[in-house]
Amino acid sequence: MEKEYLSSDTTCQADENEDMQQEWLAPEFLNDIKYLELPNHKLTLKPGVAVMLLRNIDQASGLCNGTRLIVKELGNNKIGATVVTDRNIGDKVALLAKLVFTHGQLYVALSRVKSRSGLKVLILDEDGIPKSSTTNVMFKEVFNNI
Incomplete structure (x- = not known):
């Protein structure tokens, strides 16, 4: 039995405030992008x-x-x-x-929040139950040349 996996098809609210034509951010447009470095919107396995x-x-x-x-x-x-x-x-x-951020993604996401009231983070465990913490993944290879 095959299963479809889809990418996220919504934009960040911060992106919507940019000086960009909104049709570029429409889910239909984003889902149709075919680019060598970017996975397709739909993966069927x-x-x-x-x-x-x-x-x-x-x-x-x-x-x-x-x-x-x-x-x-x-x-x-x-x-x-x-x-x-x-x-x-x-x-x-x-x-x-495991649904975790790669190194730096959580920092970048949190650094864009303008106030505490604007910060909302939903963390779910394997069963879909909300949690109060997540894992910050740090690869020790990052420190090899320091």
């Missing part, structure tokens, strides 16, 4: 299909740009797969299992 990572997700675990996997299971926030290339052949992995 089914168990047994081969996929390749386009970004480094977890280098220590071998989940790097170019790693090939076979999709095994499809969930709402998780894709279960088996690695079929490189040194991690046979490893079972979960993609998208």
Whole structure:
């Protein structure tokens, strides 16, 4: 059974205040963008299909740009797969299992808030239950050349 995964199709309210023509921010326009560095709006997968990572997700675990996997299971926030290339052949992995910001994204998002009353953060656990904290991911490789 195949499953569709969609990108977010709304714009940030701060973007709507910019000096930009609003038709450029319409969901229909944003969802139709096809660009080499940007994933398509809709991704349709089914168990047994081969996929390749386009970004480094977890280098220590071998989940790097170019790693090939076979999709095994499809969930709402998780894709279960088996690695079929490189040194991690046979490893079972979960993609998208943890909803976390990459380094710097939370800081950037929070730095754009103009007042405390304008700040709202919704954090959900794996079961969709609201939480009061999240994980700030820091890759130790960032400090290698300091």
